[in-house]
Amino acid sequence: MVIKAIKIAHQKAAIFFHIQHSKHFNKAKAIVLKKQPKQHPSSIYVELAEVARWYDEMAETAVSFVLQQLYQLTTEEVNFQKGFKNDFEGIKLELESIKAFLKDADQRAGDEEGDTNDTIWVKQLREASFRIEDVIDEYTMDVAYRVNPHHSPSLLASLKKFAHQIKTLNSRHRIASEIQDIKSTIGGIKERSQSFNFQQSFPDGSSSSRGARDLKWGDPRMGSHFIRETEVVGFESPRDELMNCLVKGSNERSLISIVGMGGLGKTTLAKHVFDNQQVKKHFHCRSFITxxxxxxxxELLIEMVRKLCKDANEPVPKGLHEMDDNTLIVEVRQYLESKxxxxLFDDVWKESFADEIEHAMPNNGKGGRIIITTRNLQVAAYSKKSFHVHVHELQHLTRDKAWDLFCRKAFRSDSSExxxxxxxxxxxxxxxxxxxCGGLPLAIVAIGGLLSTKAKNMFEWRKVSQNLRTELGRNAHLINLTRILSLSYDDLPYYLKSCMxxxxxxxxxxxxxxxxLxxxxxxxxxxxxEEGKTPEEVAEEYLVELIQRSLVQVSRIGFDGKVKICQVHDLLREVIIKKMKKLSFCHVMHENDEQETIGITRRFTVASSTSSNNVLTKSSNSGIRAIFTFNKIELPENFLDEISKKFKLLKVLDFENNLVNHIPNNLGNLYHLKYLNLNHTKVEVLPRSIGKLVNLETLDLRQTHVKMLPKEIKNLTKLRLLPVYYRKYEGHYSMLNFTIGVKMHKGIGCLKSLQKLYFLEVDHGGLDLMQELKELTQLRKLGIRRVxxxxxxxxxxxIEEMNHLESLNVSAIAEDESIDLNFVSPPSHLRVLNLKAKITRLPNWIPKLKYLVKLRLGLSKLEEDPLDLIKDLPNLLRLNMWDDAYVGERxxxxxxxxxxxxxxxxxxxxxxxxxxIEKGALHCLEHFRFKGNPQLKVVPKDLKHLEKLKFLGFADMPVELVESIDPDTGGQDYEIIMHIPLVQIRQNVGSRFHDYELRPIRTLAN
Known part of the structure; x- marks a missing residue:
């Protein structure tokens, strides 16, 4: 009733306003004349005045009614708000309680042999937590979007304000209704949960069910203890290395750590070495303990003594079980002191394990040895505090060894020729x-064993290959493989499980x-x-921990030792996907999956444009938090428009390397969006509504065609990462024009949370922009062009105001433009410096940058050799001198x-x-490149001093130099480079950046 009254009053007031306002008077007059063309003009004004008075009276009546209703409604709303606040705070507390239970429940829900009631209960609990999260986010968004119009006595403004208040109340009442429904649902779940016994989480979030992993009958790890020596494949080299560590070397006590992912064969290798006859003869007593x-x-020490005595054919000391801890340790030490x-401690998970065994293992000068197998590199690293440690990181089988092992398992048959x-x-x-199988021995053995039971035809084998994910969960041959791979995930602290x-x-x-990632x-x-660390630093530590736990494989490392590219083993990924599906973590959409529904999943991966769009459109799940696209698919024109309308709680949108070319204006609907990745898309313009994304933290615009940022970008006060540029790989390289940055209106200084900004075209804002840059005191990385x-x-x-700056990239507007940066206090934390401009001399602050790891100079036109000034930089790892950075001859x-x-x-x-290159200079150098140096016609003879050099590259160099090092043409300087493993000649063959051919030079080292 109130809303209807407001609408009526709003309409009448609009007409009233339309008549009274001077610029609309002639239009009103025309309307009257059209209806009564013969009417005298003077009477028109009289009629208009009457109309105006009538509308005035009607509007006042309507507003009076509305105000009365609003007064009554406000009184009721005060009482409602008290209850709403209590209920809202109540479900927030309930969410924390549910999350605590889910820490323990997740493992039980993911257990293939878990109770069905368990699984159902956990699923209901998780759905309830999702609903609570949705309500919290919807309410947060509702509060943020409340409009508070500027106070105005005008009737229209007042009515608009009243209408918005009613709309807000409706929204809040809807949320309140949802809260009540959630409370009812949770009450039912709790009643049903009384028959379940979920325990509290340990402080680190790991599950209390770890005790179930004791090595017992049927344990999937037991098979590793009983592999015959003739069945061991691919361990010849590590076996010899470990045997040398055991029977040779120092008489000091030492620890050997075999590290690798589950299923890699750590136990098999350790047992293989442990049982070697040469090893048996070398030691007085041995003990193998899981x-x-x-x-x-x-218990561990008692078991160890029992096995040591058995191996040495000696009686077990009496009363071990009755001894206190200190006496027991003394007894063990005394027993081992003369031996x-x-x-061998197999399958160690705890980092502090070395501390626990240290005092029981005497350093008796007789060459005592301890072997541990572990999936966690940190276990090995921690041991160095107490022992002399040799770490052996077990590698995956080579292609040939993997094939050999597979054939042995898949094609074994007594009757087969x-x-x-x-x-x-x-x-x-x-x-x-x-x-x-990715070189994983356990996988090869398990899948090979399965295939040995199948008919030897491609149709049966194709079924296994194509349905491997399903087979991993139900086939008896593969269940142990799944369990072994799952152990590492199950052992993760809770905060790392979602990351994995x-x-x-x-x-x-x-x-x-x-x-x-x-x-x-x-x-x-x-x-x-974490206090004192940026979120990036903490996230990188998480990734390192996953790597050290042998869950994540490193594919590429940067020059500074940081991981650049990583991935997971294919079979471990299959295990992850199964867990992901059970936990409603993400729905992966493949081709021809149009009939699938995405249920309550929180994330959605798009691999097919048409079907994915249809599934998303039909879904009733508005609580999706992240959408990803891969495979360079072409999305429908309305795809982004639809998801911005429907999925308003999104936090992550990732379109990297896809054919997106347009961002709709309704993107501003996504109030909660924190991460928007448009890297390598065809987007050219950002909508002005991007200014509404007030929670956005990452806006990735690399390799897009965005040349101007809208002025509304200044509203994104939480924005931390803004990489934006386009690099022209399609043409010849030009240092100043290869990269195109972005222009920005005034307001960059408002983005006070920015930590990375590159590349900004500063000639657009000039000195005013320089002043605004002073406000960006949190910057870690700054790239600016056209200076x-x-x-x-x-x-x-x-720059002096940027106390945290670690990376600085400055390019001049033209080659003859001199840029001399002078600092009273240079950026002391600088790790990367790219300076592409003419400079009169090498700045005296560069040699003082003790944290600098990368220095690139271009177009500097330095006439004096700068090397003497920078040679003592203590941490410099990479030095690039490009495009006449130095114009001398030597x-x-x-x-x-x-x-x-x-x-x-x-x-x-x-x-x-x-x-x-004097002897003793560049003694750590591994990569050396020469390119486009037309006067360098003789290979530097001092290269032979660089003993650690792994790669030497020549690109577009004089023919004389190339021929002088080529043994196929009788090069006289071949001996200078013959010790280098990889020597490569690169020659351009076209006009584009990547048009070139590579030719390796044969050396003695390759």
Whole structure:
């Protein structure tokens, strides 16, 4: 009734306003004349006045009624608000309680042999937690979007305000109704939960069910203890290495740690070495102990003594079980004091394990040895505190060894004349299956064993290959494999489990970038803030921990040692996807999945444009928090428009490497959005509504065609990461024009949370922009282009305000533009410096940058050799001198200079004709590149001093130099480079950046 009254009053007031306002008077007059054309003009004014008075009276009556209703409604609303607030706070507390239970419940829900009632109960609990999260986010968004119009006495403004208040109350009443329904649902779940016994979580969030992992009858790890020596494949080299560590070397007590992912064969290798006859003869006594997750040190020591005595044919000391802990340790030490002992602790998970065994293992000068097998590299690292440690990181089987093992398992048959050999018609399919095993021995043995029971035809084998995910969950041959791989996930602290599940979001064999992954974790709220650290630093620590736990494989490392690309083993990914599905973590949409529903899932991965759009459109689940697209699919034009309308609680939108070319204006609906990735898309313009994304933290615009940021971007006060540029790989390289940055209206200074900003075209804002940059005191990375000489002082002053700056990239507007940055206090934390501009001399602050790891100079036109000034930079790892950074003829690397330098690049130095490297200089150098140096016609003879050099590259260099090092043409200088493993010649063959050919030079080292 109230809303209807407001609408009536609003309409009448609008007409009243329309008549009274002077600019609409003629229009009103025309309307009257049209109805009564013969009417005298003077009477028109009389009629208009009457109409106006009538509307005035009607409007006042309506407003009076509305005010009365609003007064009554407000009184009722005060009482409602009290109850609403209590209920809202109540379900927030309920959510925390549910999350605590889910820490224990997740493992039980994911257990294949778990009770069905268990699984159902946990599913209901998780759905309730999702609903609570949705209500909280909807209410937060509702509060944020409340409009408070500027106070105005006008009737229209008042009525608009009243209408909005009613709309807000309706929204809040709807949320209140949902809260009541949730409370009722949770009450029912709690009643049903009385028959379930969920225990509290341990402080680290790990499950209390670890005791179930004791090695007992039927344990999937038991098989590793009974493999015959003739069945061991691919361990020859590590076996020899470990045996040397055991029977040779120092007489000091030492610890050998075998580290690797589950199923890699750590126990098999350790047992293989432990049982070797040479090893048996070397030690007086030996003991092999499997360390359960629920072990006590007391039980471990008693078991160890019992096995040591049995191995040495000696009686077990009496009363071990009755001894107190201290006496027991003394007894063990006394027993081992006169012996050369070997103790193997298999499957260690706890980092502090070395501390616990240290005092029981005497350093008796008789060469005692301890072996531990573990999935966690940190266990091995921690042991160094107490022992001399040798770490052996067990590698996956090579392709040949994997094939050998597979054939032994898949084609074993006493009656077959082809035992151990693959039939020709199954070879292609078998190679595909072996590839999926990824060099993991346990997987090869398990899948090979399964296939040995199948008919030897490609149709049966294709079924196994294509349905491997299903088979992993139900086939008796593969269940143990699944359990072994799951152990590492189950052992994770709770805060890392969601991070690990994220690897299932990405497609199979996908190379996952560290920055992309960790930024998604941050946006999702997985990263717990730690004092004194940025979220990026904490997220990177999470990734390192997953790597050290042998769950994540590193594909590429940067020059500074940081992970650049990573991935997970294909079979581990299959396990993750199963868990992901059970936990409603993410729905992965494949081709021809149009009939699938996405249920209550929180994330959605798009691999097919048409079907994915249909499934999303039909879904009733508005609580999706993240959407990802892969495979360069072409999305429907209305795709983004639809998801912005329907999924208003989104936090992550990732369209990297897709054919998106348009961002709709309703993007501003996504109030909760924290991460928007448009990297390598065809987007050219951002809508003005992007200014409404007030929670946005990452806006990735790399390799897009966005040239101007809308002025509304200044509203994004939480924005932390803004990488935006386009690099022109389609043409010839030009240092100043290869990269195109972005222009911005005034207001960049409002983005006070920015930590990374690159690349900004500063000539658009000039000196005013320099002043605004002073406000960005949290910047860690700054990249600016098109800098003019007159900006130098203002830019220097702005940089001095950036106390956290770690990376600085400055490019001049033209080659002859001098940019001399002068600092009273240089950026002391700078790790990366790219300076592409003419400079009169090498700045005296550069040699003072003790944290600098990368220095790139271009267009500097330095006439004096700068090496003497920078040779003592203590942490410099990469040095690039490009495009006449130095215009002299000779570079001289002196003894002791550049103590940590790993990479050196000398490119397009037009006058350089000689490079001198004294012995003892560049002693850590691994990569050395020469490119486009037309006067350097003789290979530097001092390269032979660089003993650690792994790669030497020549690109577009004089023919004389190339021929002088080529043994196929009788090159006279071949001996200078013959010790280098990889020597490569690169030659451009086209106009585009990537049009080139590579030719390796044969050396003695390759």
């Amino acid at each position: 360390v359960s997750q629920s072990y006590t040190m007391r 050369t002992f070997l103790v 082809h035992e151990g050999k693959c039939p020709e018609d199954l070879k292609e399919m078998s190679e595909e299956i072996v590839k999926k 599940l994220y690897f299932g979001v990405y497609p199979e064999d996908y190379s996952i970038k560290r920055k992309r 960790t930024r998604q974790w941050m946006a999702e709220g997985f990263v717990i803030q 003019k000489t007159e900006y130098a002082n203002a830019l220097s002053a702005a 570079l001289h690397f002196k003894t002791g200079g550049f103590p940590k330098l790993l990479e050196l690049d000398l490119t397009r130095l037009s006058k350089l004709n000689d490079v001198c």
